[in-house]
Amino acid sequence: SDAGGMAGAFEGMVGRHPEMARIYQLITQIAPTPTTVLITGESGTGKELVARAIHARSGRQGQPFVAVNVAAIPDALIESELFGHERGAFTGAHAKKLGRFELAHGGTIFLDEIGSLRLDLQTKLLRALQEREIERLGGVRAVPVDVRILAATNINLKNAVRERAFREDLYYRLNVVPLHVPPLRERREDIGALVQYFVRKIARECGRDVRGVSAGALEVLTRYDWPGNVRELENVLHRAVVLARSPVIHLQDVPLDVAMPETGSRLGEDTGPPLREALEQFERQYILRVLEGVGWNVSHAARRLGVHRNTVLTKLSGWGIQRPGSGEGRSLSF
Structure with missing residues (x-):
């Protein structure tokens, strides 16, 4: 790109x-x-x-x-x-x-x-x-x-x-x-370019070898509403670059309140999501983290999750998430 x-x-x-x-x-x-x-x-x-x-x-x-x-x-x-x-x-x-x-x-x-x-x-x-x-x-x-x-x-x-x-x-x-x-949530298609720009810039400034962002992490960053806009995105990426355990930022490097906004900061309030929604949120994040952990080998992930391979594929398809490398993989590397 x-x-x-x-x-x-x-x-x-x-x-x-x-x-x-x-x-x-x-x-x-x-x-x-x-x-x-x-x-x-x-x-x-x-x-x-x-x-x-x-x-x-x-x-x-x-x-x-x-x-x-x-x-x-x-x-x-x-x-x-x-x-x-x-x-x-x-x-x-x-x-x-x-x-x-x-x-x-x-x-x-x-x-x-x-x-x-x-x-x-x-x-x-x-x-x-x-x-x-x-x-x-x-x-x-x-x-x-x-x-x-x-x-x-x-x-x-x-x-x-x-x-x-x-x-x-x-x-x-x-x-x-x-x-x-405009607020960042109204120009979501720019988030990929902003992530690339900030990760490069911060990695250079902090002397960190971080060269990419996984599909799961990018999907979560793109879906979040960013009430603090570009400044909040930069702040989250700064933390992710500094704490990343590999040259690629993975889902576990993204703060929980960004990855699961409906549950993260609101668990202490009365306005949390209904249980079904919270479970769906958790399931999505959990499956994506397992997939990232096994390098997106769906069969391997399915075995770890104790479900059939087709169940994982159906879930991904329902969430509109492409596997990296499947034509339009959404991971970023630079």
Whole structure:
């Protein structure tokens, strides 16, 4: 497969799903312009990668790219972090400090989780967008700034506007070009390429000899819903690469809450699946693990399981799982 070749094909973004192709095209179109972009999508979908790609393909690529997660900065510090402060602006302000806007001068500032910005600071941000100037905390004069503003949110800003938690005029200023990044569960066909990309990258970084992913493991990774999206997939693969006992990641290297999501994390809750579903889940995982353990020799696995060979084949067929090497085997090796 040439998935490895396309792995970082578009500024480190991986995937050929039509939605991703549309994003790549949109980035190419808007990057050279000074347009403000609002990137929306769930947590972990790669919104910062999109922002970095816009910067990298713009005329500002040699200038700073400054990323700020607005929600991660304590409320008391956010104003001075973004806009800087003058000496003596508050207790402990012993020296003048440049804010992120001034540090990004000539380049791009990326404001993530913009929906959590306080209303009074939304006003200052609006001024930066409109007048291209900011005022340091404790300052009396406006400081001109030349920055391109990219913003991202994982909440519905339109609702926040309706609820008066977000300024309507700022919303329209930011939302000049909306760009939505789909959740991973909506582009499952990209999971194989992402797995290949991350396993290669992590194996190289960690000095591990891991070169492939078994059919059973790949099937489970593709079926899982990934509430934490690409970030969660990367995290699971990192753990799998580090703990893998062979050059191929097998089903037993995949965490149980990913392999059996309906039972794993919810056993302690009242909302677990009915017994029949849980048994089916377990049977599927158990048979796949036994098959992997015997190198997909169905007769050998059937003997171990104490069932007829045809029973195993019927189960596999019912689950839509192909044996590796049977034409369209789903294992990955690289």
